[in-house]
Amino acid sequence: MRCRECGYRSVRWLGRCPGCGEWHTFEEETEVKAARRETLAGDPPRPLTEVVGAEETRITSGIGEMDRVLGGGFVPGSVVLLGGDPGVGKSTLLLQAAVRVAGIVGRVLYVSGEESAPQVRLRAERLRAVHSGLYLAPETDIERVEKHISELRPVVVIVDSIQTVSLDGLAAVPGSLGQVRECTVRLTRLAKSTGIPVLLVGHVTKEGVLAGPRTMEHMVDTVLYLEGDRHHTYRVLRGVKNRFGSTNEIGVFEMDSAGLREVENPSRLFLSSGAAPVSGSVVVSCVEGTRPLLVEIQALVSAAGYGTPRRMTAGVDYNRVILMAAVLEKRVGLMLSSQDIYVNAVGGVKISEPAADLGIALALVSSFWDRPVPAGTVVIGEVGLTGELRPVPQLGNRLREAAKLGFDSAVFPAASGGSNEPGGESLRLFAAGSVSEALDLVLTK
Template identity: 45%
Template sequence: MSKVKSFWQCSECGHQQSRWTGSCSMCHQWNTFSEMQSVEESKPKFVSQKPSSKPLRISEINISSFSRKSTKMKEVDRLFGGGIVSGSLILLGGDPGIGKSTLLLQLAHFLAEQNEKVLYVCAEESIEQTSLRANRLNLGQDNLYLFNETSFTHIKQEIDKIKPTVLIVDSVQVVYKTELPSSPGSVVQVREIASECMHIAKGYGVTTFLIGHVTKSGEIAGPRVLEHLVDTVLEFEGDRHHGYRLLRSVKNRFGPTDDIAIFQMHEKGLKEISNPSEIFLEHRKENVSGCVATATVEGLRPFLIEVQALVTTSAYSTATRKTTGLDQNRLALLIAVLEKRVGYLLHQCDVFVSVAGGMKIKEPSIDLAVLLAIASSFTNRSIDTNTIVMGEVGLAGEVRAIPRIESRIKEAVHMGFKKCILPKKNQKELDKALASKIELVPVDLVDEAIQEILP
């Protein structure tokens, strides 16, 4: 008889150790250890339907068999690098209610229209609920199968019967293996289910989508090995109170990373947005202080957004700093630069900064726009709506160069802007023909930018 060995495992990161501790030494989370027992079991052997391989010279490899499936959604195809690769394993994460199931149901419909046999495992909802959603979205094809099951053993049996070319599991945290003693959603269960799905995708050539839950911090729940196993990791972002959704490619073995596709949520499902700049700037008002347009780049795509700031006198001894769509630590840095390098006394002011439209911006190229929006609200002087601002701000008050400056300015020209405040160090990178289409004002310091835009 085999000896049963006990150990303690972190439910957040999967770290294992011999005794219990209050805090995990790997992810530093508290009260996440639970006692587990190692069970020796015979794992099922997967028989790949591909012939056994042998080492080949890279020049001898035939890449013509590297096929892609079109989703009939141009933005999604572009995000995947020209379509979904057959036999790939894709993980989709996002907040509850953001539209993950709606997106994959639409993709399942479009793929079924192209004679792809799709099996949609709706583990969290009944097939009647999923069918009602499909009817509301005017979706439904004979090649689209719905299956309500949480046991992976039964799911595998149906896969063998139906032999789908596309598999969707909604969601990976709910499906479980009865052979494992842990509960569904645990680190062990999620890791094993993901491994089984990887064997199905690679061994049988089934394009597989996994929907994943997210934690309070916005990360995909489960062990980090889940993201390592899959070929593509997509994050579905957005504010449920806004209609816009961002599908962000965090990892992609077959295409670009950090690229995005933008959608708008309607009663009939998600609608692609081909020109996001126009959407995010359509509600701009003239002669309002604290508002400025800027350009950001996500992946390969530049688009324009509006940054809004509101500065008021604080009613309490400690001033409030709040952000929406921006890093709050970055806001604190920019306020410190304004106080130290420009002389604005903001320590007794509440400062609120927001990116209009519910966007989340991580790159520092919008620093100068945020800083000027705060300065505009503080002085109660509006910025010309035909002016766009871009640049990173350093602690010394210098305006630093940013990447892809030419594509940003071309997008601004396309949207009808007449004036652009940009880093002086970027000026030499620009095509001289751009100067005839938009007034370029290079600045080296924050002071220069404020004097130019808020005379």
């Protein structure tokens, strides 16, 4: 047994590590031989100028949003790990991708350790994803999986999930750290030597203690997460590591009975449908990677009853909301310290960008004064501690998206100097230097 945190070794399992004092950090150790890269073994070092680079050919996943996140498709010989909460739609997404690859490029092997072949067939029928080029292998033995791959020679291999495959003869139980590591190493080696891209599904456990994708993130080339809220139908595919592309891109899908549908215009999902302007509601223009996203922020500020005022947020950063309340109190003179404050992002989306600061601030003031922000206004800007508005990146991109969705005016930081940015010509542009200036422009007309 070995402590995950500090490496302290013990012959038996201990609840608390004597080395670092952490609880429940002991894991079994298994004798796993270090992976040898056969392709590299024995090669002497060479100057980089003499190394011939691999040709950049990508294999499309057949799903535009997935290709976008991968950086243009699967790189031959790469290993991609797809993680996500139980039931979020990992198998659905991969089955849909598999059948499209089978239709466009060639044979796909789908190794399903979790579901029997009839179950997969049933799902495929529901998703209208039945194709003769898609081969199913309900298999959990890694050696047999390797045999299937070398016999079938598919263009893409999908293993659903890595926790269910195991190597016979290894003392550890399937799904344990030792097994997951060993199986990942073997599949990685196979991918590199044959050039077949391998997609692994990994389970995330609540505590992250079990052998989840976290332990494998270093071993694979690309790590994707499928995220989604149980109460909403949209799913976001996000890259958290990519050796062959950007990790900023997101893919947006909507789940229905026919599976995951690509959403080409995701901004509509995160705007509430109410037409008349109401106080406390502000639309901000965020950017995820290169993709602009309009999100509605709703705030409710009401006099606190007894005791400490409450502050609650969903989808926006709690600390930034507190910060905005403090800036408004100090720089604008609003007495928010005696108010309960609730702030939500519509649609269950999560915004982490500071460019949403001004939107949060205006939503708070709008609710506090009970005065709506005029309809068709989009708000952009990061707020500093002195109440000044800081420039935001990709202003043109944000303005274009607002214009595309029918907004007619935009408030943005004067420091961005973006009034001559292309794309926002159809918008009335209001440049503001500080939060108070933005308030004057939007709320006191």
